[in-house]
Amino acid sequence: MRVSTPYNGPHGAVMLDPEHTRFALWAPDARAVSLELGDSQALAMQAHADGWFVVQTHCPAGTRYCFMIDGQTRVPDPASRAQEHDVHGPSLVVDPGAYPWQHRQWRGRPWHQAVIYELHVGVMGGYLAVQEALPALVELGVTAIELMPLADFPGERNWGYDGVLPYAPEASYGTPEQLKALIDAAHGLGLAVILDVVYNHFGPDGNYLHCYAKSFFRDDLHTPWGAAIDFRRRPVRDFFIDNALMWLLEYRFDGLRLDAVHAIDDPDFLIELAQRVRQALPAERQVWLNLENELNQASLLQQGFDAQWNDDGHNALHVLLTGETDAYYADFAEQPTLQLARCLSQGFAFQGHANRHGEARGEASGHLPPSAFVLFLQNHDQIGNRAFGERLNQLAPTQALHAATVLLLLSPMIPLLFMGDEVAAQEPFLFFTSHHDALADAVREGRRNEFAAFRAFADADQRQRIPDPNAPSTFQASRPQPQSKQAAATRALYRGLLRIRHRQLVPRLPGAQALQAQVLAEGALCAHWQLGDGSLLRIDLNLSPHRVDLLPEATEQLWFEYPPHTLEHWREGWLPAFSALVQLIAKTTPSAPDGERL
Numbered sequence: 001m002r003v004s005t006p007y008n009g010p011h012g013a014v015m016l017d018p019e020h021t022r023f024a025l026w027a028p029d030a031r032a033v034s035l036e037l038g039d040s041q042a043l044a045m046q047a048h049a050d051g052w053f054v055v056q057t058h059c060p061a062g063t064r065y066c067f068m069i070d071g072q073t074r075v076p077d078p079a080s081r082a083q084e085h086d087v088h089g090p091s092l093v094v095d096p097g098a099y100p101w102q103h104r105q106w107r108g109r110p111w112h113q114a115v116i117y118e119l120h121v122g123v124m125g126g127y128l129a130v131q132e133a134l135p136a137l138v139e140l141g142v143t144a145i146e147l148m149p150l151a152d153f154p155g156e157r158n159w160g161y162d163g164v165l166p167y168a169p170e171a172s173y174g175t176p177e178q179l180k181a182l183i184d185a186a187h188g189l190g191l192a193v194i195l196d197v198v199y200n201h202f203g204p205d206g207n208y209l210h211c212y213a214k215s216f217f218r219d220d221l222h223t224p225w226g227a228a229i230d231f232r233r234r235p236v237r238d239f240f241i242d243n244a245l246m247w248l249l250e251y252r253f254d255g256l257r258l259d260a261v262h263a264i265d266d267p268d269f270l271i272e273l274a275q276r277v278r279q280a281l282p283a284e285r286q287v288w289l290n291l292e293n294e295l296n297q298a299s300l301l302q303q304g305f306d307a308q309w310n311d312d313g314h315n316a317l318h319v320l321l322t323g324e325t326d327a328y329y330a331d332f333a334e335q336p337t338l339q340l341a342r343c344l345s346q347g348f349a350f351q352g353h354a355n356r357h358g359e360a361r362g363e364a365s366g367h368l369p370p371s372a373f374v375l376f377l378q379n380h381d382q383i384g385n386r387a388f389g390e391r392l393n394q395l396a397p398t399q400a401l402h403a404a405t406v407l408l409l410l411s412p413m414i415p416l417l418f419m420g421d422e423v424a425a426q427e428p429f430l431f432f433t434s435h436h437d438a439l440a441d442a443v444r445e446g447r448r449n450e451f452a453a454f455r456a457f458a459d460a461d462q463r464q465r466i467p468d469p470n471a472p473s474t475f476q477a478s479r480p481q482p483q484s485k486q487a488a489a490t491r492a493l494y495r496g497l498l499r500i501r502h503r504q505l506v507p508r509l510p511g512a513q514a515l516q517a518q519v520l521a522e523g524a525l526c527a528h529w530q531l532g533d534g535s536l537l538r539i540d541l542n543l544s545p546h547r548v549d550l551l552p553e554a555t556e557q558l559w560f561e562y563p564p565h566t567l568e569h570w571r572e573g574w575l576p577a578f579s580a581l582v583q584l585i586a587k588t589t590p591s592a593p594d595g596e597r598l
Contacts, residue, residue, distance in 0.1 A: 007052040010242050011235075012079025012167060013065065013093050021059040021093055025067050025077070026051055026235040027212035034068045042068055050235070051213070061095035075208040079239065080152070080168045082176055087154050087164050087206035096250040099180040106187035108254045108286030109143060111306050111414070112371050112509040115498060116194065117142040118379055119419040120429075121150065122157065123479045127174035131182045134189055140422055140491065141498025144192035144288075146257060148380055150179070151198060154205040155434025157475040159380065160196070161259065162203030162433065166243045176251075183252055192254035194288060195247050199240045200263035201225035205439055223263040231269040241273050245280055248287055255288030257309075262294040274304025290374060296348045296362030301372045307414055310373040312349035314382060316340035317404055320523055320543045321377075321396035326454040330356045337525055341517035344411065344527040347373050370412035370514055370529060377401070377408055378418040380429065387451050387466045389428030389478065391420065393486075399563065399578035400543050402493055406562050406580035407541050409497040410505060412512045412529050420480065422494040423487035430467055432475040440470045493562075500560055504584070508533045524548040524575060534587035542575045549574050557584045 007024060014022050023035050028051025034042040035055050045053035045067075059065070064084055067075050076083065080091035117137055124130050130145070137145065151163025156172040163170075169179050183193045201223055202209070209216045216236055217227035231237055247253045261270060274289055281287055291300060291308045301308060315332045316339040319325060325333035332339055332349070339349035347365030355361045365372075376382075383389055392401055408415050420427070435443050448466045451457035457466070467474045511532030518526045523544030529537045542548050550573050559582040561567050566579045575581070 002047040002049060005048055006050065007048040007054050011239050012077050013081065015061065015093065015095055019058055019060055020056065022054065022056045024052060024054045027053055027069065029214055030069050030212040032070055036066050036068055038064050059093055061093050061098065063093045064090040065093065066090050069212045073211050075211060076165065078165065078209060080165050082168050083152055083165065083171050087152050094176060099177050102184050103187040107284050109192050110286055111288055113143050113506055114288065114414050115141060115143045116146050116374065116414065116416040117419065118146040118148065118416060120148045120380065121173045127178040127182045131185045134186055134191060138189050138191060140495055141502060144194055144254065145186065146194040146196060149196045149198050153203055157432050157434040159384065159431065161198055163198055164203045164206035167246060180251055194255040194257055195253045196257045196259055197244065198259045200229065200260050205435060221265055228265060231264065231266040237269055237272065241276050244273060244277055248277065248281065254286065255290065257290040257292065259292050261291050267300065270300060271303050278304055296350055296365065298347065298363040298365040298368060301368055307372050307374050310343060310375050310413065312339065313343040313373065313375045314377065316343060316349060317377060321392060321400055321404060337519050337522055341519050341525045341527065345514045345517040370512055371414055371509060373413045374416050375408055375411065375413040376416040377404055378421055379416065380418060383418060383429040384431050387457060389430040391425060393424040397578060403541060403543060403562055403578050403580040405493060406497060406560060406582060407539060409501055410560060410582045411539060412509055412537065422491050423483045424490040425480065426484050427479065427481050428477060430474050430478050431469050432478060433469045435470055444468050444470060497560065504559060508535055520550065521548045536585040538583045540570065540575055540581040542577060542579045545577045547574050547576050557586055559584055
């Protein structure tokens with residue numbers, strides 16, 4: 001029998017002092033729940049109103065525990081802070097205040113300073129290996145690393161989007177203390193750390209919520225991953241909002257990237273999450289909230305969120321660089337240059353425009369600053385969702401890719417790199433998991449069937465060549481390898497461009513706004529921005545294999561040209577193939593000499 005006393009505390013195990021812990025489980029479908037501590041006898045949990053079960057007992061950090069539902073089903077804590085082994089085993093009590101932070105004075109960095117480097121902790125070798133790589137990223141010019149999801153998933157190999165225990169950092173990467181040490185070391189080097197979080201679904205293996213909390217999900221709404229999460233319910237909302245606060249407050253992450261929020265059919269939840277994050281953090285903390293959102297809901301970017309990943313900008317650039325128009329690239333097949341120009345001048349390419357299915361997509365975004373959009377040439381999706389995980393340096397002409405890199409790193413949008421971009425990495429980034437038996441078969445076949453819309457894989461026999469996600473060799477093939485001969489030149493390009501960005505562009509970014517972007521020819525455009533100090537920034541870009549004639553313009557101060565002598569041709573009224581020119585009409589004296597060339 002439930003008692004009427006409400007419970008309003010957080011989910012999971014919360015240490016009250018070094019020797020006592022309170023355990024809480026929302027299990028509205030359970031008649032009785034007991035807590036099993038280590039090898040000791042089970043403790044009955046008190047039933048509270050609204051489906052909560054709570055008990056407080058003597059229990060220090062490091063204790064193993066699990067919940068027994070109705071005397072029949074033993075489950076881990078859905079809010080487990082750490083697992084003893086994998087997601088099906090016992091949870092561990094964690095003391096969130098045990099780690100001795102060395103850089104408590106760190107307050108983060110302003111958003112306009114962000115140069116983001118997305119990485120997968122597993123393929124880099126775990127938390128300690130990532131920590132060892134930080135000084136090289138700082139030397140490159142990166143100001144923030146973004147970790148792909150860490151929520152504990154089944155097995156040891158996974159992208160992270162199959163996580164089932166959102167509060168527990170993946171154990172195969174290291175301990176919670178090692179994750180905190182990574183973040184602490186990053187802060188000591190001036191690096192912000194962003195975490196990719198998945199609040200739109202749980203993975204297919206290890207999620208026990210259906211056993212005791214069916215109302216965590218909706219029967220009337222489904223996502224590509226199954227029943228939608230029911231954010232209308234307060235315990236469900238708090239489960240995810242408290243998770244966000246845990247990462248930001250206890251682990252001192254500097255920001256979150258919310259995965260695929262278009263699969264969350266409740267914008268009010270997103271707005272509340274942003275509000276509660278902003279309210280909970282000290283005013284001096286610089287914390288970034290970013291979205292992935294196919295719906296292009298520009299309105300959310302004025303309600304607590306700093307920016308959105310600009311898939312439109314990527315897709316237009318990808319079509320121009322590779323000529324590929326299969327599947328979702330078909331939306332950019334006819335006018336990629338015009339769509340890229342719209343992205344540079346207004347944010348999104350789709351602002352209510354009809355997509356290839358005839359459906360309106362997106363909201364007007366021209367009123368937003370350029371910093372509201374995260375631009376990238378590659379990310380985990382755009383490489384890993386290819387059948388063989390090829391990178392752009394294997395798909396596009398080198399000069400064209402370098403010209404696009406100039407746009408990426410010297411436009412006022414926020415640039416994002418994917419690990420290996422800066423050294424023209426040759427190894428693929430494949431889709432990998434470590435599922436078994438029937439689930440492994442389903443994932444393998446599902447992965448291969450995803451490519452039926454691509455001409456190269458229209459035939460089922462052709463799809464059999466796609467690597468098995470569950471094979472250890474698929475994971476191993478994605479791990480960084482010794483750098484190629486091309487690596488040094490590519491790294492020099494990135495380093496030089498980022499040096500210019502930090503010295504010249506970043507100080508002028510606050511208050512920047514896009515002006516216009518003019519299509520010069522297919523594959524070529526000229527874009528203008530007004531920077532915060534009144535300076536005018538201009539980028540001429542030609543991603544086509546042909547020279548392009550320009551309209552007469554006044555000579556302006558040169559920031560960067562690629563390749564050399566592009567400015568000379570520009571002054572003659574044309575732009576060579578695969579080239580980029582960045583210029584400035586400065587209202588203040590620049591801190592770098594006129595004319596930087598690499």
